[in-house]
Amino acid sequence: MSNAFNIANPDKIFVDGVWRAASGGQFHLTNPATEEVFISVAQASEQDVDVVVAAAVKAFEEGPWPQYSPAKRAEYIRAMAAALGERQADLEQAFIQQVGGLATFAPFAVGGATATLARYADIAESYAWEEVVPSSVPGHEARIMRDPVGVVAAIAPWNMPYSIMIQKIAPALAAGCPVIVKPSPETPLEAYIIAEAADKAGLPPGVIGLLPADRDASDYLVRHSGVDKISFTGSTLAGKRIGSVAAERVARVTLELGGKSPAIVLEDAPVEMAADIIAGSGCMLTGQVCALLSRVIVPESMHDALAEAIAQRFAAVNVGDPNDPATQMGPIAMARQLARVESYITLGVEEGATLKCGGQRPANVGKGYYIEPTLFTHVDNSMRIAREEIFGPVLVLIPYRDLEHAIEIANDTSYGLNSSVITTDASQVTAIGRRLRAGNVAQNGLKADFELPFGGFKESGVGREGGVEGIQPYTETKIILTEVASA
Secondary structure, three states, rough: OOOOOOOOOOOOEOOOOOOOOOOEEEEEEEOOOOEEEEEEEEEEEEHHHHHHHHHHHHHHHOOHHHHOHHHHHHHHHHHHEEEEEOOHHHHHHHHHHHHHOOOEEEEEEHHHHHHHHHHHHHHHHOOOOOOEEEEOOEEEEEEEEEOOOEEEEEEOOOOOOOHHHHHHHHHHHHHOOOOEOOOOOOOOOHHHHHHHHHHHHOOOOOEEEEEEEEEEHHHHHHHHOOOEEEEEEEOOOHHHHHHHHHHHOEEEEEEEEOOOEEEEEEOOOOOHHHHHHHHHHHOHHHHHHOOOOOOOEEHHHHHHHHHHHHHHHOOOEEEOOOOOOOEOOOOOOOHHHHHHHHHHHHHHHHOOOEEEOOOOOOOOOOOOOOOOOEEOOOOOOOHHHHOOOOHHHHHHHEOOOOOOHHHHHHHHHOOOEEEEOOOHHHHHHHHHHHHOOOOEEOOOOOOOOOOOOEEOOHEEEEEEEEEEEHHHHHHHEEEEEOOOOOO
């Protein structure tokens, strides 16, 4: 097997500033486009978790990182971002070969995440870490201090491993927290490159630790008394488990979880415009996006015309090799996820929805975890395909009678991550957006500004990531009252 990613120590973990052997065996990574194993990396055990956590605790309690000035931490963060910038090509290849992400999209996904890390160096220098304010206690003033929360376990999913991990690492480092990087077993390569960049940038020992681990060791990490804060992105089911375990010892959590996000099409939206938006976003990362606009809520009068227009666009999507510049949609990331998507397509037919298009393996590919972009029409919001996160290129079209009915359908979900209003009238987006129980509302498509706080309502998560607000979950607020000398 080749190591095309220039990873120096794929058979080791990074702990206390050095690369050392892991005791849990290996993970064998499979390319979803070819179904071939292309590299193997270390697998950490519970014993390794203890060692990495101990190093992070030592870095927090005895090391210089929490005591450095924000400006000094910013210097290291910028150096780490520069080191990651030099690894752009490696990071792109990791995205393509692990996830099946498109080569045409990879430069933006990688470059944007590296830029986010650099921006947090700027935020670190300007953030209000300490403020002096008047106190209601006579003869006193108050100093509001925002201290680092402690050791952070950053747990990222497999769909966008680099950008999601950076959204956790960057604010944690800016706040003065050591970070234990825990990637998905299917997509650990970016985490290796992050650890190498931290090593090259000279971050103090223990500030970054690398733990590629399976479910058992990951659960042990979450339960570990040395971990003060868990930042997790992934399924709602796993998030509930992490939240309940963390609550037992009052550990802090940020949870960015699943979604079943609505796109409300208004009557003023031209059918062709709406179809372009819906079909385009539905194929993004082969539908493996937590913020996917998977429930399309459409006026009854537009339902059939919009269904036909989306189906035409889905039928024309070029599904195939993610390295081919002409490819518009790549494979599902792994065999078990493909099986999950196919099971929901079968379920949708059994529930009585109309399978308008897709639902099959593409005829033009002989191997790989591929599925056609799929559209169900005449869907009732009570159906499981309308209520459960599928995490694939499967959209459902739900008709509505009037605007009140549309908003009712949009909010009738256990999730609340993302939403969109498809219209030519921006004022309608604001008016409707105020009534939607979702953390993000955008006009005309799947859009998010990750320099602003992003997160969900209800079972879509707890807390926010991104921008200045993204630092807050990695801090604890301390008040110091001091006497004011009398004149």
